Amino acid sequence: MGLLTILIFLPLLATLLILALPISVRNSYKYIALAFTLLQFALSAYMYSNFDDSLGGIHNYEGYQYVEQLPWIRLDLGTIGILEIDYFVGIDGVSLPLLVLSTLVMLMGIGASWNIQKSTKGYYALLMLLNMAVMGIFAALDFFLFYVFYEVMLLPLYFLIGIWGGDRREYAAIKFFIYTLLGSVLMLLVIVGLYFSVINPTTGAHSFNMLLMMDPANYIDGSFFGFISNYHELFGVPSRWIGFAVLFFAFAIKVPIVPLHTWLPDAHVEAPTPVSIILAGILLKIGGYGIIRVCYGIFPDIAANSNYWLALIGVISILYGAFNALAQKDLKRMIAYSSVSHMGFVLLGIASLTAEGLSGAMFQMISHGFLSAALFFLVGVLYDRVHDRYIYHFRGLASIMPKYTAYVALAFFASLGLPGFSAFIGEAFVIIGAFNAESMATGVPRWMAIGGSIGILLSAAYFLWTLQRMFFGKIRVKGGQAWQEALTDLSRREQLILFPALALALILGIMPSLVFSKINASVLQLIDLIQPYL
Amino acid sequence: MISITHFLIVSAIIFCIGVYAILAKRNAIMILVGIELMINASILNFVAFARYDSVNYGGQVFALFAIVLAAAAVAVGLAIILNVYRHYKTIDPKNINELKD
Amino acid sequence: MNELSPISPSVASLLVVLLPFLACVVQALLGRKSISGNISLIAIVSSALLSFFAVFLPVWGNSPMAERITWFTIGQTSFEVGLLLNNLTVLMQLIVCVVAVPVHIYSRYYMKGDSGIHRYWMYLSLFCFAMLGLSISINLLQLYVFWELVGFASYLMIGFWFTRDAAVQANKKAFLINRIGDLGFLIGIALVYSHVGTLDIVALFDQTGRFVQGLTETGGLQVVQKDNTWVTLAGLAFFLGAMAKSAQFPLHVWLPDAMEGPTSVSSLIHAATMVAAGVFLLCTVFPLFNATSLLVITAIGTITALSGAVFALAQYDIKKILAFSTISQLGFMIVGVGIGAWDTALFHLATHAFFKCLLFLAAGAVIHEMAHFKAQTNLDFDPQDIRNMGGLRRYMPKTYVCMSIAALALAGFPLTSGYLSKDSIVVSAYEWASTAGGFYFVIPVTLIIVSLLTAFYIGRLIFKTFFGSFAMQSSVTAHNRPHEAPAGMWWPMSVLSICCFFPVFGLHPLAYHQTWIIQTFHARPGFTEQETAHLIIPIVLTVGTLLALLLGWFWYVKNRYPISQQNRWIRFANRQGYLNEFNELVFIKGTVGLSRLLYAFDRHVVDGATKLFTWTTQQLARLIHWFDANIVDGIVNWIANGTYYMGHLVRQVQNGQLQNYLGFALTIVILGILYLIIK
Structure with a gap:
């Protein structure tokens, strides 16, 4: 059993343990969750340090590391052949940083759940199940396995929002669930289509193996998704376009892009703080990861031709999200919309198809991962104390909660792209990459890059406005004296959670090579994969 | 000239009165009377048709036979009615419904 | 001169940058436990000494040095950070250090007793770190990083008194407007990167760089054709960055509001150093500009110089007058860059840094004493309003002398440094116009008018503050009266006032060509020198200045003020041309x-x-x-x-x-x- 398997299934062990323990030891659940997550984090850190930077991965089997491939399901289907599904996991430069990020954000999530009182057994069991699914998604290389993890992820989230959420939790949970399911069900169709189009050259059977799907030679001539001599059309659209569009749609809901984003503000606002953290910190990245790994990996020909539209969607998301954030009165909703805006950069960077843009997009995902986690945690701190997060109800918090204000100011400035923090590197390189796209003739015009950069300006506007409105000025809070007493400064535990996130933002901002060195080979490999079709 | 048709019409009228009595009367005795009327209507037919059997007088013989039978049946019927009355304190057949399903 | 220092200039310059950073970190860790500011002071003094002896002296006038290390690699491109030590960068670094030292000393007294003083020292050191780092960056991306950090430090400083609504509104405004400029800068970087493929300043702009004309035939490098549209666009994008940071019209609106910060900060950040960063950037990327972008730069600079001076005429807040004056002078520098004589722009930057810093410090001393007086007498008045001052010459003679010297330098009086630098720009502009001919004469003429306006408004400031009778005379008692500023405040001022005279910059009192800055840089602008201009323009300027001062004297000291305060034009200038409202x-x-x-x-x-x-x-x-x-x-x-x-x-x-x-x-x-x- 390899390291990666252990990393994926450790949380499942934790789930079983938590379920097995009697309710009388309910105080131990959080320690179990914490211990397992810490172990996971240590494992991922070990994997990070032993990662070979020079290997690219993407469509190259040899480029993957910590690979495990075991036959999982073999079913003789008679005339159709043998159903071949593998337990196939492995990581490359695209998935490694996201794995490390996930374990870290999970740790933050556990820390933020410390005060949860409502049926802790179910809560931690579901949280650990979610943890497993997320790890599985980032590591799976068999499309069927990927899909299984993808669906397993939905279940715990639905309950976590629906049971431990705010006032309109059922609405938000259902909205979230239906939205994601809509995407994944369509994805299943494409998976099956791909399955029947691809042949494993060694066994001669159809295969769910993603790496096989990335090699044009493995496609059956004239099959539905075949590369060459493919005249299949659906409603007048070539079938490969359809496949790409459907997969993109599925992942775009997760990113989320405008106009498929409306589940996000609702889910974030209603979800409890730890779930918001995980949602923003990890789950949005699954969208970006899926686009890179699946859409671009399996459909490089379409990726090369569709990037104008992807970039356009990215720019619209950036600007639209930023303007919406500017109009918010609820702090958490504002941050949710800012996520839409910041994830737009990811899409723009991916669509630019330049090394700078893709690296910037990856970096932005990592950076947004823990920065948004920190932001949601900070909102949670305020909400914990006075059960209110309406921006107009606070003023002059800097005088009441100086430490909190310092952390908020740092997190805000880090998010708005102050150099020295990670978001700057991500956003700047997305912009530079998008600019470079015209020189590389990848089809993304310059005005989109300029549009994206206006998003940076707007993000400064809404963060600074919030900072000025809530934290500076004379003290005036809605709840009067009672609130002033309730608004205690950050506790030691809260600082312990926040400090690493912001410190990491700073470290990555100063030493971006920590991430860039790991992803560089993969990014180049991906560009090599797409380049012939440009 | 009184033809056989006239007999038959009278007989049919009597028969119908008998049927009416059986179907409509609320009194078991009146129903019995109706039965008698019907028997008598048939006897009248026998007698009327006996005109065509002038050798054996079968019609007349049957008429006598039927009268005897009818008298006996009336006696039995009255006895049943009497018993029913004792048992149910009524002779309205609507109320005597304990044999119903 | 290498024997002067035991350490190499590169290491020294790195230390110069890192010492304030270290001070910032230490101050942040100590928090309230350290309020004296000694840490920051020691750091900046050591930086200044190192900067002068170990960096400036060995590098100035000698060949440039560059050190690079790889920062990170994306694709096949490596991004580097490093130090670039050439005449421009070491001069900038030195100016920042030298101005920062008196400000630090001054702040110890000016900020004494403030409850947030530990934050003050932290921010001040952070600013010094960012500004010094900006000055010696070798990579445009690295420059951009420090560029934004400078803006961030400025944000923190403007909003230092965060319970004041005006202050937090002002810092938000300042940061957002600077962000607009930053976007320009970023777009410029992206354009250069995507067309040339490197962001290294040496590779781009040095004598052998890809943007320097005249080397087209030599060297294997392909030199960029400057008449490409993208070069114009990139030039304008960089200029947009400089416009925001150097408060050029119409992005200047943040600077007057930024006066909500402590005055010591205004003197360092918003007068001497940060606002000059835009000019510094333009000088750094100067080879990038082609004729079109230079013309735009010149035009914007002229408009800024004029509008700043006009708005300064009608302000009542002593700091706002100085802020508009700064804007106007920055306009001069930008014109200097725009006409191609970027050496004169740098020269003016250097002289302006000293006298404008001094003006602010002196104004701070006045405000400090006025506020003190206000607290003593329990009166309710605005201690920054010059209408509430007057006659302070008697109470604060030393401040008066210092401020007058700075004012004369600003007005361009002979024997002062301002005379040299301002003349250099105006004369160059004249020569430029006579080469270009015709309509271009608008620019030197405007500059001359602005110079006269400058003399007038600074005269107004001095006269209204120090001459006449004190507006609060009735409240003055033997016990309660304005005092001279404490020694810790006027000593730095007197040091700075020495720097306002010509010998600091050159031995000849009237010829700017003989100052060491101009001689070393020796930009080769594309126009011919004209002897007559060198003679006539200084005379016109001096006489005009004297007349303007005289007019001010009659209007404000002799109280023969002829214009109603409700005059439409005065209101227009006072409201800053209604730009904020717009x-x-x-x-x-x-x-x-x-x-x-x-x-x-x-x-x-x-x-x-x-x-x-x-x-x-x-x-x-x-x-x-x-x-x-x-x-x-x-x-x-x-x-x-x-x-x-x-x-x-x-x-x-x-x-x-x-x-x-x-x-x-x-x-x-x-x-x-x-x-x-x-x-």
Whole structure:
């Protein structure tokens, strides 16, 4: 059993343990969750340090590391052949940083759940199940396995929002669930289509193996998704376009892009703080990861031709999200919309198809991962104390909660792209990459890059406005004296959670090579994969 | 000239009165009377048709036979009615419904 | 001169940058435990000494040095950070250090007793770190990093008194407007990167760089054609960055508001150093500019110089007068860059740094004492309003002398440094115009007018503050009266006032060509020198300045003020040309309105579409449910019910009534007979 398997299934062990323990030891659940997550984090850190930077991965089997491939399901289907599904996991430069990020954000999530009182057994069991699914998604290389993890992820989230959420939790949970399911069900169709189009050259059977799907030679001539001599059309659209569009749609809901984003503000606002953290910190990245790994990996020909539209969607998301954030009165909703805006950069960077843009997009995902986690945690701190997060109800918090204000100011400035923090590197390189796209003739015009950069300006506007409105000025809070007493400064535990996130933002901002060195080979490999079709 | 048709019409009228009595009367005795009327209507037919059997007088013989039978049946019927009355304190057949399903 | 220092200039310059950073970190860790500011002071003094002895002296006038290390690699491109030590960068670094030291000393007294003083020292050191780092960056990306950090430090400093609404509004405004410039800078970087493929300043702009003309034939490097559209655009993008940072019209609006910060900060950040960063950037990327972008730069600079001076005429707040004066002088420098004589721009930058810093420090001393007086007498007045001052010459003679020297330098009086540097720009502008001819003379003429206006408004400031009679004379008692500033405050001022005289920059009092800055840089602008201009323009300027001062003297000291305060033009200048109102109306209201509109769109249309979809699905579900309940299930139920009712109906027959049975039997018989008959 390899390291990666252990990393994926450790949380499942934790789930079983938590379920097995009697309710009388309910105080131990959080320690179990914490211990397992810490172990996971240590494992991922070990994997990070032993990662070979020079290997690219993407469509190259040899480029993957910590690979495990075991036959999982073999079913003789008679005339159709043998159903071949593998337990196939492995990581490359695209998935490694996201794995490390996930374990870290999970740790933050556990820390933020410390005060949860409502049926802790179910809560931690579901949280650990979610943890497993997320790890599985980032590591799976068999499309069927990927899909299984993808669906397993939905279940715990639905309950976590629906049971431990705010006032309109059922609405938000259902909205979230239906939205994601809509995407994944369509994805299943494409998976099956791909399955029947691809042949494993060694066994001669159809295969769910993603790496096989990335090699044009493995496609059956004239099959539905075949590369060459493919005249299949659906409603007048070539079938490969359809496949790409459907997969993109599925992942775009997760990113989320405008106009498929409306589940996000609702889910974030209603979800409890730890779930918001995980949602923003990890789950949005699954969208970006899926686009890179699946859409671009399996459909490089379409990726090369569709990037104008992807970039356009990215720019619209950036600007639209930023303007919406500017109009918010609820702090958490504002941050949710800012996520839409910041994830737009990811899409723009991916669509630019330049090394700078893709690296910037990856970096932005990592950076947004823990920065948004920190932001949601900070909102949670305020909400914990006075059960209110309406921006107009606070003023002059800097005088009441100086430490909190310092952390908020740092997190805000880090998010708005102050150099020295990670978001700057991500956003700047997305912009530079998008600019470079015209020189590389990848089809993304310059005005989109300029549009994206206006998003940076707007993000400064809404963060600074919030900072000025809530934290500076004379003290005036809605709840009067009672609130002033309730608004205690950050506790030691809260600082312990926040400090690493912001410190990491700073470290990555100063030493971006920590991430860039790991992803560089993969990014180049991906560009090599797409380049012939440009 | 009184033809056989006239007999038959009278007989049919009597028969119908008998049927009416059986179907409509609320009194078991009146129903019995109706039965008698019907028997008598048939006897009248026998007698009327006996005109065509002038050798054996079968019609007349049957008429006598039927009268005897009818008298006996009336006696039995009255006895049943009497018993029913004792048992149910009524002779309205609507109320005597304990044999119903 | 290498023997002067035991360490190499590169290491020294790195130390110069890192010492303030270290001070910032230590101060942040100590927090309230350290309020003396000694840490920051020691750091900046060591930086200044190192900068002068170990960096400036060995490098100045010698060949440049560069050190690089790889920062990170993306794709096949490596991004590097490093130090670039050439005349320009070491001069900038030195100016920053030298101005920062007196400000640090001054701040110890000026900020004494403030409850947030530990933050003050932290921010001040952070600013010094960012500014010093900016000055010696070798990579445009690295430059951009420090460029934004400088803006961030400025944000923190403007909002230092964060409980004041005006202050936090001002710092937000400053950061956002600077962000606009930053975007320009970023776009410029992206353009250069995507066309040339490197961001290294040496590779781009040095003597052998890809943007330097005249080397087209030599060297293997392909030199960029400067008449490409993208070069113009990149030049304008960089200039947009400089416009925001150097407060050029119409992006200057943040600077007057930034005066909400402590005065010591205004003197360092918003007068001497940070605002000069834009000029520094333009000088760094100067080879990038082609004729079109240079013309735009010149035009904007002229407009800025004029509008700044005009707005300064009608301000009452002592700091706002100085702020507009700064804007106007920055306009001069930008014109200097625009006409190609960027050495004169740098020279003016250097001299301006000293005298404007001094002006602010002196103004700070005045404000400090006025506030002190206000606290003593419990009067309610604005200690920054020059209408509440007057006659302070008697109470604060040392401050008066220092400020007057700085004012004369600003006005361009002979023997001062300002005379040299301002003349250099105006004369160059004249020569430039006479080479270009015709309409271009508008620019030198405007500059001359602005110089006269400068003399007038700074004279107004001095006269209203120090001459005449004190406006609060009635409250002055033997005990309660304005004092001279404490020694710790006027010592730095006197040091700076020495720097306002010509010997610091050159031995000849009247010829700017002989100053060491101009001689070393020796930019080769594309126009011919004219002897007559060198003679006539200084005379015109000096005489004009004297006349303007004289006019001020009559108007303000002798109280022969001829114009009503309600004059439309004065109100226009006082309200800064209604630019803030315009911005508020157009940009802020516009953005906020757009954001509200989009949010409404999001809620009603986008989310509405989701809801419509949900609603449609629900309605469809209801319809199908109705069909299912009434049609599909309906048929089943109908059959069942029909059978039931039939049974119910037929069941009536079986009622135990003999008569009924007979009746039915009869009916059937009759029906049967009827059937037989009819058939």
